[in-house]
Amino acid sequence: MPAPNLLQPPGKQAYAQFRPDFGQRFIVTVDTEEEFDWSAPLDRDAHSVVTIPALRKFQQFCESFGVIPSYLIDWPVADCLHAPDAIGDAVSAGRAEVGVQLHPWVSPPFAEDVNEYNSYAGNLPFELEREKLLKLQNRIESAFGVPPRSYRAGRYGLGPRTAEILMECGITVDTSVRARFDYSGTGGPNYREHPLRPYWADAEHRLLELPLTTVYWGPLRQMGNVIYPHLWRAPTMRGVLARAGLLERIPLTPEGITTEEALRGVDIAIDEGLPVLVFSFHSPSLAAGHTPYVRSKADLDALYDWWRTLFAHLAKRGIRSTSVDEIVNSVQG
Incomplete structure (x- = not known):
């Protein structure tokens, strides 16, 4: 039996089936990462983690809507003492979840050159990708006291053997596939033909792919x-x-997508019967001046208004929040 390869679009027979009472849900995923200059070449040292305290406000905001955010954490955040202070209690109480996000250029061991090709973790030699992921997973579990069950490759950079590593690590959900996008021009994956529906990456149903919507x-x-x-x-x-x-x-992101556009996108996704709508954005956007999308306090206020409007619309359409844990427990087979 061939090893699972998340770079290959699956057939419809791989689509995951959910319990009838699951209906349609949405999940909020946060690429929880360091701040760096998005317009500059990648650098192992030119970054900071000053926006981590802003996670606490976003967590409280989500809780007020009954939303359980999934924080996909990379090494600089996992290695920062302020991260558990910001969201640790929520994670322990089940009001938030943590997963793994691998930015290879800032995640040890540092055995590769820092360049665009190597910024896609799946392009690294198998053993190096594996060691980076294992170290990061262990660091997150040490920091938060719970084993992360989900994964997103930084820059959506899956490789031909990433699924093998994830299953070895006990990761049950990958959410790296950004359907409708093609990163092959810079050495990354091409997800243009991948489906939006969750699907099994392997025949034994051990690894569920949850594509971004x-x-x-x-x-x-x-x-x-x-x-x-x-x-x-x-x-x-x-x-x-x-x-x-x-x-x-x-x-489905507040970064570069207006409220009106997002509402249209949500309605299309619902009408097409997608069982899970996957939202995403980058945690440095929770403070002004760290991403191209949030440059000012007005931009930050607009980001929170975006979420407020989307949460209200989803509730009006009868689409409830879900979590990685609930998704895993709701798939059949």
Whole structure:
């Protein structure tokens, strides 16, 4: 039996089936990471972790809506004493979850050159990818007192043998696949043909893939996977098609996606019957001045308003919050 390879799109027979009472749910995932200059070359040392205390406010905000956020934590955060102070109590009480996010350039052991190709962990030699992931998983469990059950590769950088490592580690959910996106131009994976529905990565149903949710909107949306790959040659056409209301790609994130766009995306995802809507964003956006998306206090207020509006809309549509733990316990087979 071939080893599971998350880089290969699965057939429909691999789609996970959920208990009838699960219905449709949503999950909020947070790429919980260090701050660095997104416009500069990657650097092992040029980063900080000053936004970690801001996690406490976001956690309290989510709790007020009955939402259990899933914090996917990388090494600088796991190695910072302030992280358990910010969300440790919530994790212990089951009001939040922690998972693994591997940024290889800041995660020991440091045996590779720092460059764009190696920033996709799946491009590293198997033993090095494995050792980095094991060390990070153990550091998170030591910091928070619970074993992380989910994983997201930094920069969505899965490799051909990542699934083997995850199953060895006891990880039960991967959420690295960013369906509708192609990173092959910089040495990363191509997820353009991957489905939005959760699916099993292996025949024994030990590893569930939970793709991030991105939908196409507009009259041309059924042709989105055909049209979008050609737009890299004419990037202005993406804006033209979106403004004309013909075709728009909408990932479920507050970063670069307006409230109105996100509401359209949510409605499409619900109407298409997706069992889980996967939201994501980066934790440094919880403080002003650390990502391109939140430069000011007004931007930060807008981010919280975005979530407030989306949570209200999801409730109106009857879509409840879920968690990695609940998802794992709700899949059948």
